[in-house]
Every structure is written in structure tokens, then in C-alpha cells.
Amino acid sequence: MPKMLSRSTFPRLALLVAVAAAVALVTLNRDKLDPALLDAWLSGFGIWAPVVYVGLYALGTVVFAPGSLFALAGGAMFGPVLGTFLNLLGATIGASIAFLIARYLAGDWVARKAGGRLKRMIAGVENEGWRFVAFVRLVPVFPFNLSNYAFGLTRIPLVSYVVTSFITMTPGALAYTWLGFAGREALEGNGSAIRYGLLALGLLAAIALLPRIIKRMRGGDIAWIDAPTTLARLAESAPPTILDVRGADEFTGPHGHIPGALNIPLEELEARIDAVAAKLKGEVITVCRTERRSAGAARLLQDVGFADVKVLKCGMVDWNARGLATSLGEQVA
Known part of the structure; x- marks a missing residue:
């Protein structure tokens, strides 16, 4: 007879099935995700809108929703300063949850399935620690949502992972938030929106050049x-x-x-x-x-x-x- 699931195994399996189903649902409906609809829905929460937004961003990160959707929406809804902080907070919380899911719930299975680039990423963290986390965050060699789970398979401490992620995700969060804010201001007829947009595009250009800069800096290594x-x-x-x-x-x-x-x-x-x-x-x-x-x-x-x-x-x-x-x-x- 097949072995019955233990009491400790069933909740883990149920959570994994729920996450997998949510990921599949988001993947099948990516074209229906709209920042305007998100803005309209959150406006009904009043002063609790920032809290709900952070929670939704964190959940979206876990289920592979496009991070740029939230980053742009955060800038449009909450402005460049508060929006950047909320975007960073939501992305960091979501990245931490995915990290913990991989480490404590699906680590063995994912490790057996890991191959190619994922294995090299794990090896990089094992050898470089938080420095490799910083490199992956600053230079998008690996998909953001997938890398959160991959980091959970390594031995890097949670605190080091969270602090490094929060700090090194700041440039990207700032750029996308300001771009979302500039778009909102432009729609409202604010002439300074052009300046905000150019600033955001300048930040994005700098981030895009980071791989080349880092390669040059690493030439002596x-x-x-x-x-x-x-x-x-x-x-x-x-x-x-x-x-x-x-x-x-x-x-x-x-x-x-x-x-x-x-x-x-x-x-x-x-x-x-x-x-x-x-x-x-x-x-x-x-x-x-x-x-x-x-x-x-x-x-x-x-x-x-x-x-x-x-x-x-x-x-x-x-x-x-x-x-x-x-x-x-x-x-x-």
C-alpha cells in the first residue's frame, strides 16, 4: 500500500501546490495585468493602500508577476520617494519569502532538478557569499523571480541575503519608480514630468551599462x-x-x-x-x-x-x- 502523507508533509505539499498554481495562473494571464486597474483597486483602501500594495507586491514576486508592473505603479500611485521605499520593501519581502520556500519546503526537489546556469549560480554564492548576491542584483544575468528561489538553495544566511538584496536593488527600484511617477505627471499636464522622465531613463541607462563597467573593473581580477x-x-x-x-x-x-x-x-x-x-x-x-x-x-x-x-x-x-x-x-x- 502507498505510504500515507505525514502531518508535517501535507501542509508543505499543500503550500507548494498553491504556489505552483498561482505561478501558472499569473503566467497565463500576464497580458491582463494592468497598472491602471491596480491603481483603481488600491484607491478603495484609503490610508491602508500602501500596506496592501506592499503585500500585493510581495505576493507578486513569489508567483513570478512582472516586477516592472509594480515598480511603475508604485511611482505613479505614491510618488518617487514613498514609492521607491514601498517598491523596495515589497520586492525584498517577496524575495525573502521565495528564498524561505526554496530553503525549507522545496530545496531537495529543486536541487535535484537544478542544472546548467542554476547550478553555476549556486556555486557562485557558495564561493562568493553576499558579493555574488550583489552581483546578480546589480547585473541581471539571472531572472529576478527565479534567482530568489535559487538563493534559497545555497548556504548564505537569510540576514545577509535580505540586507544585500535591499541595498543592491535600490538603483533599479529608484529608476522604475521615477519613470512611473513621470508618466503620471505627464498625463496630468505637469511640465516637470519631462525632467523626471529623463532622470529615470538616465538611471536605467546607467544600470544597463553596469555589466560592461563591472567587466572592466574585474579585468584585474x-x-x-x-x-x-x-x-x-x-x-x-x-x-x-x-x-x-x-x-x-x-x-x-x-x-x-x-x-x-x-x-x-x-x-x-x-x-x-x-x-x-x-x-x-x-x-x-x-x-x-x-x-x-x-x-x-x-x-x-x-x-x-x-x-x-x-x-x-x-x-x-x-x-x-x-x-x-x-x-x-x-x-x-
Whole structure:
């Protein structure tokens, strides 16, 4: 006979089913979500409207409702200052609830299903802690609503997660709130709305440039490794993965390649990273003819969550100059 659900298991299962049903409902009705309808509905709550709004924003975050819908509505309804605070509060509470659901209710199941980019995100938090949370919040590499659940699978303390999220979500919340406020003012004929709108668009442009700025700032953080050290590491019991990012013709060309290397051309790496993530375990050393392309590959791997990436100094040119062995490697299909 099948085992009966225990008293402790049934409430957890019921909550998970309810969340899944709510997510499905929101997903199927995304095109019907309207800030104007939200504004009209909340106006009936009087002085309690801000409290109801925060609760609704938090719930929307848990069930994957578009965050921009609430952020714009918050600016239109409550103004740039109070609206920004309420948007941050609602987003942070919702992100915290999703975090706790993943950690205490669905952690084992989600962890088993996690793959590709999600696994790398978890690994990034395990290695970098709150710094990786800040990076994900500032640079939207991962979807916001999904990342809230993914963070719950890591060992990061709840307090660190909440404080870091609140602080690093501020620029985006401020920009969207001011944009919503500017739209409302424009509809009411306020000439200063143009100034508000330009300010919000400037903030959004700055946020859009953050990935490039961070990449440049992280340029000095690339770890380098020379050929003799690489050769010694390859002889250890847990050798690094050698990722050769040259084209296939160069990989089998006159410079040869390091024994056991995987070959993924740099221009294909980003598109294929999920498919080959299982092969890139532990320490990864990127290689090209010199080091320009391999440095770019290292930055790309770091940006998607690989924590232990190094670049072979002077690439295959130096490897060949030292007379080190080359042989056929494994090309990733």
C-alpha cells in the first residue's frame, strides 16, 4: 500500500501546490495585468493602500508577476520617494519569502532538478557569499523571480541575503519608480514630468551599462597561470579542466593542443555553456594561441558563475616554446 502523507508533509505539499498554481495562473494571464486597474483597486483602501500594495507586491514576486508592473505603479500611485521605499520593501519581502520556500519546503526537489546556469549560480554564492548576491542584483544575468528561489538553495544566511538584496536593488527600484511617477505627471499636464522622465531613463541607462563597467573593473581580477604550473597541476589526482577556445582548425593546427583539452571556440562558448557545464568542473584553465581570447573566455565564465577560472599565460605559443607535449584532445560536439 502507498505510504500515507505525514502531518508535517501535507501542509508543505499543500503550500507548494498553491504556489505552483498561482505561478501558472499569473503566467497565463500576464497580458491582463494592468497598472491602471491596480491603481483603481488600491484607491478603495484609503490610508491602508500602501500596506496592501506592499503585500500585493510581495505576493507578486513569489508567483513570478512582472516586477516592472509594480515598480511603475508604485511611482505613479505614491510618488518617487514613498514609492521607491514601498517598491523596495515589497520586492525584498517577496524575495525573502521565495528564498524561505526554496530553503525549507522545496530545496531537495529543486536541487535535484537544478542544472546548467542554476547550478553555476549556486556555486557562485557558495564561493562568493553576499558579493555574488550583489552581483546578480546589480547585473541581471539571472531572472529576478527565479534567482530568489535559487538563493534559497545555497548556504548564505537569510540576514545577509535580505540586507544585500535591499541595498543592491535600490538603483533599479529608484529608476522604475521615477519613470512611473513621470508618466503620471505627464498625463496630468505637469511640465516637470519631462525632467523626471529623463532622470529615470538616465538611471536605467546607467544600470544597463553596469555589466560592461563591472567587466572592466574585474579585468584585474583575472587569475593567470604559467605553462610549468599548468603541467604540474595536470599530473595531480584532481587535475583542472583545460578549455581551449580557439577555432577547430587551430585546435588541430600546427600549434597542437594540451592533452585532454576540451575545444569550444570563443564565439560559441556563451551559447553552449549550459550544454557543457557538467564537463567544466572544478578549476578551469582557458587557453588560446596567446591569451587574448582565453582572457575573454575567463571573464565570460566568471560572469555566469564559475568561481575558479585561470588563463594560461601566453597560451600555446609559450607552451610550444617550452617544448611541452601536445596531443589530440576531446572536441565538444
